[in-house]
Amino acid sequence: MSSKASNQTTEQSKTDLTKRKFLSGTVTGSMVAAGVSVAPGIFLTQVAQARTNTSAAVTSDVRWGIVIDTTKKVDWNKCVDACNREHGLGNETKSNQEQKTEYIRVVKVKNKTTGYSSTLPVMCQHCETPPCVDVCPTGASMKREDGIVYVDRHLCIGCRYCMMACPYKARSFVHETLTDQKENTPRGKGCVESCNMCVNRIDQGLKPACVDASEGAMIFGDLNDKSSEISKFLAIQNTKQIRADLRLNTGVRYQGI
Amino acid sequence: MIKITTYTLEIIKFKVFITLLLIMIMGSCFVPVVAGDKIGPEITVSKAGGDECVLPADEIRRLHPGLLKHDRNSTMREGIRTLSDGGHLKGSLKACINCHAIKEDGKYINTSNPNHFCTSCHVYAGVSFDCFQCHRDTPEK
Incomplete structure (x- = not known):
């Protein structure tokens, strides 16, 4: 029973991690995300110095x-x-x-x-x-x-x-x-x-x-x-x-x- | 019993002559096609990446204008320059040139040379192309 529960937790954390990665990826778009993380997916600052992902379309997040x-x-x-x-x-x-x-x-x-x-x-x-x-x-x-x-x-x-x-x-x-x-x-x-x-x-x-x-x-x-x-x-x-x-x-x- | 007159004999002679003449004319027409194996253009594309490039060869032959046009728009308008794995786009003119350009006497040849890999087929097909009024037709390095 307990092993099952721990398994579930591991599964849960795995999912969270993927979700977090997904969220941060979406939020930062094609920019470099190097900021202070307040909560998962929320950044205090976003530093955009250069484009790194040239496979996605440019967005108006950057000017x-x-x-x-x-x-x-x-x-x-x-x-x-x-x-x-x-x-x-x-x-x-x-x-x-x-x-x-x-x-x-x-x-x-x-x-x-x-x-x-x-x-x-x-x-x-x-x-x-x-x-x-x-x-x-x-x-x-x-x-x-x-x-x-x-x-x-x-x-x-x-x-x-x-x-x-x-x-x-x-x-x-x-x-x-x-x-x-x-x-x-x-x-x-x-x-x-x-x-x-x-x-x-x-x-x-x-x-x-x-x-x-x-x-x-x-x-x-x-x-x-x-x-x-x-x-x-x-x-x-x-x-x-x-x-x-x-x-x-x-x-x-x-x-x- | 058939009575052969001089008149009918003349007609038969004429028919034989015409048939022989036709055979000779037709023969002379078909000889190069029957004897030669070179049907279609001789494309001087270097097989840098094997038989299959970004698509199988026959698909590239048919679809390359669409590929080039699609990716030029996404690159120009949206800034998409690579695939998600970092490789070049399928319709990258730069990549075509850099891979398939051929040299003559140690120098890359331009599209004005009939052996250029684009020209060799486009001349045969009678299709003009104006990519190289702006783009360079040889690798930069």
């Missing part, structure tokens, strides 16, 4: 963002170079300088009254409500659930309406036949393209190439996670969005502009 600290005088061209290497940009042979694709532009701003100037890298701002997605007639311009805005070239017809709609001049159009593209960034003639926050790297659990090249002047992370490095930075620093008046709630924020 990726970048903070750029322009007060650190970094040579932003290093970030541009890293971007070009990562995505195989700059292999156009016939396009002129205006036509060539650039995911990141280095912009210099100056306060005329005080003379204070700073340079900042401007790329796709990964808006929460992206105008480029609103205007796209084919659904090619898209926002992934985790907040990354990019172009599905399979559907892009090259109308360039999104380029008109973007307030940040973040998008480029490929004017010529390209060869020898990067494996992770297929790109070709007749499609619009822009910064995709290195979605291929994020899915591998890496940071975007520009962030890695920025010598600590750029912070990448999950805006929804209050304990992430980026959220902590945003909570104590007076960061700005470019054209905040448009209320697009950008995923890229700037410090010191």
Whole structure:
């Protein structure tokens, strides 16, 4: 009798364990669960640093963002170079300088009254409500659930309406036949393209190439996670969005502009 | 008794001539097909993973456009890049290229070369494909 009861208990605990695993798996989704467990399945904090499970669809539990600290005088061209290497940009042979694709532009701003100037890298701002997605007639311009805005070239017809709609001049159009593209960034003639926050790297659990090249002047992370490095930075620093008046709630924020 | 006139003889001669001519014409038409074993395209796919890849060969022949399209959407739109066991998706173009690409003179060949594993069959079938206007057609490494 007693042995039967103990058997039952073991069975019970086994079931609980599976249930707990199942619950925690569901709650954390594709994120890394490394938090303080209050009760089974309930976590005090959830730390989402990188995607680890690439077999499940991304969810809106995460919203990726970048903070750029322009007060650190970094040579932003290093970030541009890293971007070009990562995505195989700059292999156009016939396009002129205006036509060539650039995911990141280095912009210099100056306060005329005080003379204070700073340079900042401007790329796709990964808006929460992206105008480029609103205007796209084919659904090619898209926002992934985790907040990354990019172009599905399979559907892009090259109308360039999104380029008109973007307030940040973040998008480029490929004017010529390209060869020898990067494996992770297929790109070709007749499609619009822009910064995709290195979605291929994020899915591998890496940071975007520009962030890695920025010598600590750029912070990448999950805006929804209050304990992430980026959220902590945003909570104590007076960061700005470019054209905040448009209320697009950008995923890229700037410090010191 | 049948009386053979010069006229009927002429007709018989003509019929024999026509029959022989037809046999010769038809013969010349069918000779390559009867003699040759090469029916269908010569697909230059390297058998890297044996006879069965992600699906049996005949299914891949019929279903690969659907496979590629299905998985491109789940990867692009939802960020699904691997199967739950960590392996690549069945319709991963990257995986096709990396596994089946063939070399000529020590270099991987492009789709412009008729021996490329995609081109070899697509040219035979008369089906154009535009994957490689954007995607690379050779392995990166």
